[in-house]
Amino acid sequence: MDLPEIQQRLREFAAERHWEPFHTPKNLVMALAVESAELMEHFHWLTPEQSLAVGDDPDLRQAVAEEVADVAIYLIRLADRLGIDLETAIRDKMKRNAEKYPVHLAKGNAVKYNRRKMPCREEDQEIES
Numbered sequence: 657m658d659l660p661e662i663q664q665r666l667r668e669f670a671a672e673r674h675w676e677p678f679h680t681p682k683n684l685v686m687a688l689a690v691e692s693a694e695l696m697e698h699f700h701w702l703t704p705e706q707s708l709a710v711g712d713d714p715d716l717r718q719a720v721a722e723e724v725a726d727v728a729i730y731l732i733r734l735a736d737r738l739g740i741d742l743e744t745a746i747r748d749k750m751k752r753n754a755e756k757y758p759v760h761l762a763k764g765n766a767v768k769y770n771r772r773k774m775p776c777r778e779e780d781q782e783i784e785s
């Protein structure tokens with residue numbers, strides 16, 4: 657994905673339509689939430705097994721792809737309007753996640769890092785003992 661090129665095209669898309677006044681961070685965050693809800697709607701009430709099968713239905717997969725794109729577009733646009741380097745932000749967050757969820761503590765479980773029973777920092781060990 658050529659993120660800078662997509663960002664530029666989204667800027668042009670908004671500028672050609674004189675939509676910049678509407679693309680405030682507040683409005684973009686709200687649009688992102690709405691599009692996320694539209695994405696969720698496709699999975700609402702599905703069993704885990706049915707949700708796994710969504711990709712097997714071409715029509716449903718296409719509908720989901722469109723909502724995924726809507727979410728991505730608003731996220732990219734929001735980052736652009738706030739001067740956030742999205743690629744750097746993602747890479748930084750992935751690094752922090754790897755630190756919070758080391759394989760030896762996180763493998764096979766989905767427990768949030770701050771709810772782990774097993775301490776992983778020296779200061780936690782002192783509190784536990």
Ligand SMILES: [Mg+2]
Pocket residue numbers: 691694722723726
């Ligand atoms: Mg949508």
